[in-house]
Amino acid sequence: METMNAEIFTLTYGSMVRQLLVDTEDVEEVNKQLDKMGYNIGVRLIDEFLAKSKINKCVDFRDSAEKLAKVGFKMFLNTTASVTSWNAEGTECSLILEDNPMTDFVELPEGCSRKLRYCNLLCGVIRGALRMVNLNVSCNFVQDVLWDDPVSELRLKLISTGAENYPFKDDD
Amino acid sequence: MTITCAAVVGRANNPLYLEACKPASDEEVLKYHYVVHCALDTVEEKVALRTQPGEIADSYLGMLYPTEDHKVYGYVSNTSIKFIFVVEEPAPKDEDMRALFKRFHAAFIDVVSNPFYEIGQPITSTSFDASVRTIVTTV
Numbered sequence: 001m002e003t004m005n006a007e008i009f010t011l012t013y014g015s016m017v018r019q020l021l022v023d024t025e026d027v028e029e030v031n032k033q034l035d036k037m038g039y040n041i042g043v044r045l046i047d048e049f050l051a052k053s054k055i056n057k058c059v060d061f062r063d064s065a066e067k068l069a070k071v072g073f074k075m076f077l078n079t080t081a082s083v084t085s086w087n088a089e090g091t092e093c094s095l096i097l098e099d100n101p102m103t104d105f106v107e108l109p110e111g112c113s114r115k116l117r118y119c120n121l122l123c124g125v126i127r128g129a130l131r132m133v134n135l136n137v138s139c140n141f142v143q144d145v146l147w148d149d150p151v152s153e154l155r156l157k158l159i160s161t162g163a164e165n166y167p168f169k170d171d172d
Numbered sequence: 173m174t175i176t177c178a179a180v181v182g183r184a185n186n187p188l189y190l191e192a193c194k195p196a197s198d199e200e201v202l203k204y205h206y207v208v209h210c211a212l213d214t215v216e217e218k219v220a221l222r223t224q225p226g227e228i229a230d231s232y233l234g235m236l237y238p239t240e241d242h243k244v245y246g247y248v249s250n251t252s253i254k255f256i257f258v259v260e261e262p263a264p265k266d267e268d269m270r271a272l273f274k275r276f277h278a279a280f281i282d283v284v285s286n287p288f289y290e291i292g293q294p295i296t297s298t299s300f301d302a303s304v305r306t307i308v309t310t311v
Contacts, residue, residue, distance in 0.1 A: 007285075014287030105285035107297050 001052065001075070006101045013102050017118060027115045034117070038124020039131075046129035049075065061158050062086070064135060065093050068126065077101055081154075091158040094142070096151050108146050117141050123154065134162035173268070175308045176242060177204040177258035180280060182292055183251070185212055189295040193308045208256050211236045211244045215254055218246070231277075232270050235263075247273035253280065272307060279303035 020030045053071050058064040062083075069081040079101060085094040102119055117123070123139040130137045136159040143149035180189040190208065192201055214236040222230070233246040236256075243263060247255040255276050257269070283289055283300045 011285065011287070014285075018287040105282050107286050107288060107299065109288045 003078075006078070006104070010101055010104045010106075013121070014106060017116075021112075021116070027112060031117045031120050034120035035124040035127075038121040038126075039128040040124075041121070042125035042128020042130075043132050044128075045076070045125060046132045049129065060090070061135070062090055062093075064130070064133075065095070065156060068130075069095050072129075073097075093156050095154040095156060097154070098151055100145070100152055103146055103152075106146060114147050116146075118144065118146050119152070126154075126156065136160045136162065173262055173264040173311060174260045175257050175272075175311060176260055177208070177256075178276065178304055178308060179204070179208045179256040179258075180276075180295065181208065181212060181254040181256065183253065184292075186292070187294070188253075188292075189300070189304075191301070191304055193305075204258060207239070207242075207244060207258055211246060211256055212254065214244075215246050215248060215256075219248060232266075232273060234266070234269075245269050245273075247277070249277060249280075255280070268311075272311070275307045276304070279307065 017030070017034070020033055021027070024030055024033070049072055053067075053075060055067055055071060058067055065083050069083045073079055073081050077100070079097065079099055081095040081097045083093050084096055086092070100119065102122070106118065108116055108118065117140070119141065123141065126139045127137055138157045138159055140155055141152065142155050143151060143153035145152050175193055177190065177192050179187065179191070182188045187205070187208070190201070190205060192204055196204070215233060218233050218236070231247055231249060233248060236244040236246045238244075242258050242260050245257045245259060245264075249255070255273055257272065257276075279300055282303070283295055283297050284291065286297065289295070289297070
């Protein structure tokens with residue numbers, strides 16, 4: 001696996017968020033843009049993830065969430081998340097991130113705390129990646145260290161599972 | 173050795189940060205501003221003196237000047253950011269001051285790495301305040 005300097009990644013992401021904020025001046029718009037960007041990254045990243053990690057097919061959503069938290073985060077952010085707070089049907093869970101390299105040194109300006117979802121790109125990535133394996137999920141931050149919470153918590157909800165459609169028919 | 177005041181001054185000699193380390197009245201804070209301002213002249217002198225060919229520039233400037241109840245120490249980074257400590261008796265050792273300035277510089281680097289901090293603006297970060305407090309009290 002190739003690695004890169006975490007600081008250059010942190011600083012690049014930081015300057016991107018800052019520029020978005022300066023250009024649009026609307027915090028909700030910035031959140032939306034970050035989510036869109038993340039989605040585009042996610043639909044491409046999933047192939048690399050599946051190729052490099054060589055994991056087997058996941059049995060159910062629980063398995064997918066575990067693999068995402070342990071293997072996915074480790075591979076791309078060099079940090080692991082823990083999966084907790086499953087709901088009764090097993091369709092919703094929380095990913096707890098204790099340290100996140102994207103938020104090193106960052107302090108949100110006045111008026112943005114609780115409104116700016118700084119790591120919204122991550123939500124988009126997860127949504128895009130899982131969409132490509134036929135899992136429609138919604139993902140958003142409920143706690144964030146930049147909002148002075150103790151940890152960052154991502155709430156992952158499974159909305160639907162797309163049917164496994166193959167591009168060719170069986171009887172050809 | 174107690175540090176009474178820590179200050180960071182920018183490239184254009186604009187104050188970026190000044191913190192009095194024990195609770196001080198407004199008058200005393202003004203006095204510290206004045207002391208740091210006077211120290212800047214000495215900083216410029218020292219910086220001008222040391223740019224001789226063949227000499228490696230040292231960031232640590234040593235004692236800038238003594239007054240009746242305290243001494244002023246300076247350190248300048250390669251980007252012309254000046255760090256000043258106002259220290260009470262007894263006089264600290266050189267190595268101690270160098271170590272302190274290194275930590276001060278490191279805390280400043282963390283602030284600058286924040287994408288939302290505008291270079292040249294006064295520092296309002298609470299985590300920088302906390303780091304400086306730790307540096308100054310664990311002397």
